[in-house]
Amino acid sequence: MIESATSFRKRADVRYRKVGGEGVVVKQAAGEVLVLSEVGARVLDLLEAGAGVDGLLRTLAGEYDIDQATLERDVLVHLQELFDAEVIEIAPAPAAFADTPASPA
Amino acid sequence: MTLGERFLEEPDLFPARQSGAPWGTERVVIHFAGNDYACDGLSASQAEGLRAKFGKLCSTAADGVRPTVVIRIFRVGPEDFVIDGREWEFDFDLDYTATAVTFAGFHFMGRLDFGPPLCAALWTPEDERLVSHAIFENVLRVVAAYHLLEQGGVLLHSAAVVSDAGAHVFFGPSGAGKSTISRLSLDAGCAVLSDDMNALRVTAGGVVVEKLPFAGDLGQTMETADGIYAVRNLCRLEMGSPAALRDVRAAPAIALLLECAPFVNRNPYKHDELIEKLEALNSRMPVRVLTFAMDNRFLRLLRTQEPG
Numbered sequence: 001m002i003e004s005a006t007s008f009r010k011r012a013d014v015r016y017r018k019v020g021g022e023g024v025v026v027k028q029a030a031g032e033v034l035v036l037s038e039v040g041a042r043v044l045d046l047l048e049a050g051a052g053v054d055g056l057l058r059t060l061a062g063e064y065d066i067d068q069a070t071l072e073r074d075v076l077v078h079l080q081e082l083f084d085a086e087v088i089e090i091a092p093a094p095a096a097f098a099d100t101p102a103s104p105a
Numbered sequence: 106m107t108l109g110e111r112f113l114e115e116p117d118l119f120p121a122r123q124s125g126a127p128w129g130t131e132r133v134v135i136h137f138a139g140n141d142y143a144c145d146g147l148s149a150s151q152a153e154g155l156r157a158k159f160g161k162l163c164s165t166a167a168d169g170v171r172p173t174v175v176i177r178i179f180r181v182g183p184e185d186f187v188i189d190g191r192e193w194e195f196d197f198d199l200d201y202t203a204t205a206v207t208f209a210g211f212h213f214m215g216r217l218d219f220g221p222p223l224c225a226a227l228w229t230p231e232d233e234r235l236v237s238h239a240i241f242e243n244v245l246r247v248v249a250a251y252h253l254l255e256q257g258g259v260l261l262h263s264a265a266v267v268s269d270a271g272a273h274v275f276f277g278p279s280g281a282g283k284s285t286i287s288r289l290s291l292d293a294g295c296a297v298l299s300d301d302m303n304a305l306r307v308t309a310g311g312v313v314v315e316k317l318p319f320a321g322d323l324g325q326t327m328e329t330a331d332g333i334y335a336v337r338n339l340c341r342l343e344m345g346s347p348a349a350l351r352d353v354r355a356a357p358a359i360a361l362l363l364e365c366a367p368f369v370n371r372n373p374y375k376h377d378e379l380i381e382k383l384e385a386l387n388s389r390m391p392v393r394v395l396t397f398a399m400d401n402r403f404l405r406l407l408r409t410q411e412p413g
């Protein structure tokens with residue numbers, strides 16, 4: 001189950017390009033080609049730009065005339081579809097603390 | 106997974122450069138799709154095999170007018186390849202870098218360096234079987250696919266059918282009906298280029314198609330037509346009834362074409378370039394989906410419903 005706090009990123013073997021507003025995705029390891037709707041393509045654009053789910057929702061709320069509950073439901077459905085299709089994966093959480101430099105001996 | 110580990114004893118020793126001991130001193134030049142493919146370093150029996158396979162497309166020298174890709178053939182020992190009693194496999198692995206494609210298969214390894222100029226090398230312990238067991242043809246398909254892309258074209262897994270008005274190109278993966286529709290077209294008096302792979306290019310005058318010497322089920326048993334033809338229809342095949350043509354939006358059209366652009370469509374370094382070429386192709390000749398049954402009603406449909 002995807003939650004709004006989760007972060008995603010495009011998988012390394014996935015290539016993506018916008019064509020006529022929609023998205024064409026190539027899963028190169030599997031040799032599969034997928035077409036994303038305009039909204040699906042926009043979601044992937046924002047993920048590639050580094051947005052988390054909360055950021056996605058904020059940005060899309062400004063772009064689509066839709067109530068917050070419907071937007072959140074639709075975006076989570078799109079994310080689930082992209083995740084199930086192995087186009088995106090969960091991004092590792094950022095490290096809680098900066099690495100401590102090694103002390104000189 | 107390392108390239109060729111199914112096929113090579115020591116995949117890490119894959120040749121990094123195009124060098125080695127040639128099989129012999131023979132050269133055969135194969136002409137098709139406006140290009141020359143010059144195969145150097147052949148043994149006498151390999152050269153004879155190529156001349157038998159590619160017939161009138163062969164000569165001993167490039168004419169100097171057409172773009173030429175050199176393919177060097179090198180001899181290596183059989184001990185470089187996995188010998189485990191398997192039956193002969195025609196499938197092979199490809200790997201990609203920004204400057205080359207490397208491939209390894211049953212008793213061969215090869216590399217295509219983008220240069221410029223584009224040039225290829227093939228290492229094999231096989232003499233006669235270089236041709237008889239399709240080693241050379243598999244490599245030539247890869248080379249031709251990249252060469253066409255470099256020239257602004259695309260190698261499309263397709264059947265091309267020619268009538269008085271021009272050519273209809275039907276594409277789709279294996280099992281989509283390319284050989285079937287080629288047979289139906291022949292029965293209706295049309296000619297067929299290749300029923301498996303054709304070269305498409307966008308020119309100032311429109312999209313043109315030319316056959317490649319790679320035949321499917323049909324072309325193995327019959328003489329096919331030659332020449333360059335203006336494309337009148339570019340259709341993804343679907344078998345079914347009734348016969349119908351439907352338009353496709355740009356993104357699904359590009360996706361359908363991508364599925365049928367072998368060897369290049371999995372290369373991450375060529376992804377954008379390939380899509381640009383396919384977008385140019387689709388904008389000049391919009392892809393439609395053709396549903397056809399086991400009769401020739403599709404030909405009437407294509408004549409009466411030309412793309413808008």
